[in-house]
Amino acid sequence: MGRVRSHNAEKVLERLEKKINRQIATSLAACVHCGNCSSCCHYVLANPDDPTYQPSYKADQLRKLFKRHVDWTGRVIPWWVKAKSVYTDEELEELKDVVFGKCTNCRRCSINCPMGVDHATFNRMARGLLVSVGIMPEGVAVVSKDQWEIGNQMGVLKEDYIDTLEWMEEELQEEFGNPEVKIPVDKMDCDIVYSINPREVKYDPRTIADAAKIFHLAGANWTMPSEGWDMTNFGLFSGDDDLGGAVGRRLYEKVEELRGGRLVISECGHGYRSTRCEAPNWGKIDVPFVMESSVITMLNYIKQGRIKVDKIRNEGSYTFHDSCNNARSCGLFEEPRELLNLVVSDIREMYPNRTENYCCTGGGGAMSMSEYTPLRLKSGKIKAEQLEATGANFVVTSCHNCVDGLTDIIRHYKLDMKVTQLVNLVAEALVIPEKVVVPEEEVPVEVEKPEEAAIFAGKKILVVDDEPDIRIFFTSVLEDNGATVIEASDGDQAIEMLRAEKPDLVTLDLNMPGKDGGQVFEAIRKDEELAQTRVCIVTGRPELRRLIYDRPVAPPEGYLDKPVDEETLIFNCRKILELG
Amino acid sequence: MSDALHFASHRLQEIALVTMAIVYAFRIRWILKFPAGKERQAPTGTGSLKPRTSIIYSWFNIAQPWAMESTRTKFFLYAQFVVFHVGVxxxxxxxxxxPYGPGLLESPALMNIIRILCFAAFLVGILRIIRRVGSKPMRVISSPDDYFSLLLLTVWFFFAGLATPNNYTGGEFILMTYFWMTAFFLIYVPFSKISHYLYYPFTRFYLGKTLGRRGVYPMVKGHR
Structure with a gap:
């Protein structure tokens, strides 16, 4: 009698053959196990004693199914070619750990395979097979759900998005002293429809303001869509072509609805690749308008003389990190360098670079899979060495995942370096025409400091976290900026202090012993006296947000993903407290 | 020449070749039954965007050891690869x-070249066996087919080197062994990893097409 196969295993095998195209079939059949790919993978280089990180070994975990069920020799004498079937959900879980946890789909092994085996492509297919039966990291499930249901991968609500745009618009109007400076929304018949990454709304709204400043000074006829504005696409990471196609279609249809001339995609590697290159294939859509990276748009503005930049304004030394999706899958590696060269003076090339660059380790959706974080940081050793060797003060990248991935590596390996993006550098280098009222150039460091110190003056903030280090960090940052901070180390203590102190804001850790953050949050919302308290959920595991989503109460005012840096903490608290 | 050797060097080889060709025809049909992916997006990137250029580049990538880090940084392994495949x-x-042009081997130069190539490939085969058996990472990724195919070719190179003078007057063992091994090799190839050369044009074609359309191929130098 044959072994009984689980329902999920049945489904995976059933869908395997349907998902295979000619490129994947030959890639799966062609590997000769020469081992040449091994030295090209950052996971292997950082884990030299563990041969299971080799790309060919990882690929074999899918290849054995292909050989057993699709190819011929493996059907007759499976042991001869290491063909093997799958029977249990536990085996599928093991496959999940390989395809999600040990590979970022960076494609470095693909371009180094003498046979032309495109491992990254079928690794993505393997992810898709597992996702189709619900086997995936929690973070992938949460983010995919947000993108399906809310329309963007960070679950940003429309009102929050519009609020952020208005907030940035006000800041720009103040900076230019001109109420006519706009961040247009849903303006019809524009030359440019500008799409962004939801991370910009939640954690880095400055990039939106910087882009708006550039468009304004270039005299661009542009708009941002009120919906369908998320150019990121978790379908690329989850391997779910249906999600990938649907997300792309949402964006394309909005551009057509607005009768936009072209879609400009802000700096994001996977967003650019998905929107520009892959979603038309996933969704079988022939896109009728031009799509380009904002890097190219900014470069063209400078070349055409529509904006003027002065590279002296960006002090320090800079190196450029090529995002895998931009460089290895979209050929976008010369334009960013050309642009960087126009806005900074001291550039130090990183080696290897362009299509040979190493992954930031945050690609392939790795930033949302917190269960693999230790492994990710360990494999980041290669990137850390690469960064350190440049001796630069700043690493510039055109990708939001890379920003987060590199920030983590810099912190973990204690490098003296900061991460920035081209849009920030271009905005900083802008030469503002005389007619525009500009704040004095040297103002920010000297004058804004005392102003910033009083950002939270008069505000009482309760920091709830079981980790003393986090409490100390939050407290010192918030107190330095004028807040009165009180602390609680567990849920019960937090509720007591809430009642006694009535803080304006609570930063609430989710994962705590005893009464967890989810329970505390629900208790706050259900208590008439406390229900209006503003809450910022803080967690190192995005999938735990489900503890919040599943509760029948009004959502929190904000989220923060650990690790949190000073700037992000201040930005988010300001936003939640509506301090402009 | 005995009838047995004549059969082994003529009819047996023809049977083996025809068998291989038939199996290969089925194999190509099998490959073609999978749908080819369609590229709908406009080309991106700064590389050559002509599909033909990138596909040709991809096919001949292996002949440019400087183009890939994996071959550039392991030149000894690359040299072994070249010797091994020239030996094949x-x-x-x-x-x-x-069987069909024995007169050619009367040229000592040609005979010596073939002999040297076969023996050099044999030595590389030995090195490859040592690497595959002695290296833990290689053992982890190797299947019985990987070991057997390598062993088969290494022994075959040895007998090919010995058989090159085509001298059967002192005994037919070497030539018989070489021709029977050749026939077995030809029939075994489509079922083993050795058939990778059949897939090579396909994998390289699609990788070249994909990366060409994305301006990645031909590769731009990204190292010191």
Missing amino acids: VAAIGLSFVI
């Missing part, structure tokens, strides 16, 4: 020369 061409060529 020489040993296969020998199976046609002996």
